[in-house]
Amino acid sequence: MAFKTAFIFLFSLLYSSYSAPHPIHFFPSSLRPEVPSLSTQNELYETKYFTQTLDHFNFRPQSYQTFQQRYLINSSYWGGAKIKAPIFVYTGNEGDIEWFTQNTGFMFDNAPFFQAFLVFIEHRFYGESIPFGGKEVAYSNASTLGYLSSTQALADYATLIIDLKKNLSADGSPVVVFGGSYGGMLAAWFRLKYPHVAIGALASSAPILNFEDITSPYSFNNIITKDFRSESENCYRVIKGSWKEIEDTALQPGGLDKLRKHFRICENYISGNAVESWLATAYIYTAMTDYPTPSNFLSPLPAYPVKQMCSAIDNPTGENDTFTRLYGAANIYYNYTGNATCFDLNDGSDPHGLGEWAWQACTEMILPTDGNDNDSIFPASQYNYSDRANSCEAAFGITPRPHWITTEFGGHDIKSVLKRFGSNIIFFNGLRDPWSGGGVLQNISESIVAIVSSEGAHHVDLRFSTNEDPVWLKKVRRREIKIITKWLKQYYEDIANPFMMQADPRPGSTGPDGHA
């Protein structure tokens, strides 16, 4: 077996194959996606900076260093401190906060209804929120990168929110946190660890159970397999059978040239593994973003892109050999705009600044996702922690702590642990999202609830609503809004605040998203 589907990052486009000399980066520069063309984009947010403490948990002289943490705000919908109108905070994940903000329309769509102040906080070591004066020093080695951790990020958020509320004289305004993917994990954990700062959390597509042996290491790729297989059995079989064909071709004399020509790979680096990784990446991220409407999150894509890929495989244009079929599929992910002249397997561009996830995936974020059973659409393989540990030692000179996340945040027996502890968390998962296998898929208690959508992909609920949204998606959002409304009502009742939520979105009524 020549390549492994390993090191899948939550959002990241890095896709590493252990046998390749370097991790392979995507988005050939010729194909970088446009920033989403939002008509209101200039009005979406203002940019602010907060002087943040480098190390919250120690008191060494070095711990007192600070950095400028970026956060984006929109106060235009806010009802104000006087009526204790709520503050909605996005707990930023592993990339540029502007990108996440532009893909979290749910908060903008519903801010008017809730009269909410919107805040989007950038995660330390991403975007512009870089300690040590900049990336050159911050990213240079483990001594500086070592301050990049989830617990520090959560403490950043608590510190910033408390300060912001003080500055707004809005001590009584309830905070609800939102996040998708790793940001959703942070949102859920934030509610659990900082209940005095946030009254509730919407954690969308947050695989908080994808640690240790809580979730099967085959789950992630099995869901991708199911996604493609659900479109057509032939599509699944073609992809499943293609790996050996690629490997065999690569080993033939002139085989790499043949692959280069078939897949329009640019005239530089190529290898069989690299082509396989390039294709696998397309399948994986298309499955993750298998949205019901056209989107431009990881890549510009049509609606239902997995269906489109399988359609390209099942009904190829021109030749009908395997490579032509696969090229058609890959072209949907890598070249939906149709502008590509060739694809650069060696392209290291990272338009959303996701690269430092590699550090997190080598320290605490040990999510075993790269097992493939015999039915997998990818070649069969075992999850192997040692491989990860070795490559992390080689890359950063540090050893992962694979048990830290469950030590700090739990995960085992979550149902009995949280049945009588905690409250006010929504876990949304779409079952077409490969990460859903590591999500919370069952209600834990009356107020720690799972919303599961069989047709949904990665945090689809958080996206801007459109006129083409299917009914199931509108229902999901309406349910989320209803639950959040309940939290806020309860909060105001508990503090005996005269300001009470009057509106109550009901199915059938004109919902707050304007699309009921």
Add this chain to the structure above:
Amino acid sequence: MAFKTAFIFLFSLLYSSYSAPHPIHFFPSSLRPEVPSLSTQNELYETKYFTQTLDHFNFRPQSYQTFQQRYLINSSYWGGAKIKAPIFVYTGNEGDIEWFTQNTGFMFDNAPFFQAFLVFIEHRFYGESIPFGGKEVAYSNASTLGYLSSTQALADYATLIIDLKKNLSADGSPVVVFGGSYGGMLAAWFRLKYPHVAIGALASSAPILNFEDITSPYSFNNIITKDFRSESENCYRVIKGSWKEIEDTALQPGGLDKLRKHFRICENYISGNAVESWLATAYIYTAMTDYPTPSNFLSPLPAYPVKQMCSAIDNPTGENDTFTRLYGAANIYYNYTGNATCFDLNDGSDPHGLGEWAWQACTEMILPTDGNDNDSIFPASQYNYSDRANSCEAAFGITPRPHWITTEFGGHDIKSVLKRFGSNIIFFNGLRDPWSGGGVLQNISESIVAIVSSEGAHHVDLRFSTNEDPVWLKKVRRREIKIITKWLKQYYEDIANPFMMQADPRPGSTGPDGHA
């Protein structure tokens, strides 16, 4: 005003007067208390060591350093992993864990009833649990001391408990945490932050609300005032009037000699301030340990020592001037054994290893307790954060983070924050304990409850039971046992475990403490 009642440590005997050249340490070596003479002491526990991570929250190469953390166990009462018998863990506070263990008889007294495994974990940087190979390096400066923090200690406990359960093959055994004073704060916070590790917490005399402006800075000394005043108005007036008399005497020619003679101060360091601090320390710690039975926690003391002190003041032997009265009172705290030849104001001994609390009180543990209003038994004074900050800068070269504890653990509006969040915490407070003002004195929810005893002192409930215990104390303990029993029952029901608690301590029945 010549001295301030400042820098009161939770358990610590350090008592600093800002105007004195050095903090004044107590327990003259001639007067060091005996280790409590427990007949079963040799069988109380076995000593173990755990290889603990220095820095849980960062991933710098330095973070991976380890140290040997001491913990004490007693497995003789345990029902075993097979029946998922519980594990009771004491979350160690700022001193030698053996000392706390010997003063937490409650866990031993009740282990047989619960068939509980007992664990007492030493707090990092105290006792034998010293990073960096020993105190010489660990205590040398802020770069090493900087790893002494409450959040690191809590993560230590989580890490150790998870590992211990794994080694005992006792994954299903529920853990209940116990702690008194700072250890009680840690127990409560541990349940809140690590609900996946502990199903409940008994937090005894835990002043988790004694931060920022949540509790009045006059509260601590007002309770001491009330304690003495409740014994006799004359006692209060004599002490209250004595400070000026001491200061005036110290300024007279030969005045210090007069003080030395009156108070049997040894032939070395003396000053008016030092005598005042020495006396204030006696009043403060006697109020804290105003137990209903003879004790030897901070110092060997008779039952109801505040009453005894006031009796010495109200009915002096020999002369009846102020100094003779005060000497009689001080003698109860400093010389109950009657062996002292003189008292050394300059004695720096620290038999329980509490010294590093000075670091904690200069970083995160900013508990404003040293205000004195006009009615205080001590001279009137304002709480002044700047004084603390300046002395901390001078002592350690670091600035406190006075808002960190409430950022990390909350405290403001605790009732509304925890009303619908969290469960299974008992907050015990005795209202004669000066720390009770910063404790949780009202029920927060059905399972986050306050047990308040008007006659109790500092974590009196956790002490070994005796035949002389008053009825109110027996009732407090029985209620605690009943609540813990309920937690365990619920846990076993939730996991559908066949082993259910059969016994149910009821008032009137033979209680598990054997003293009903």
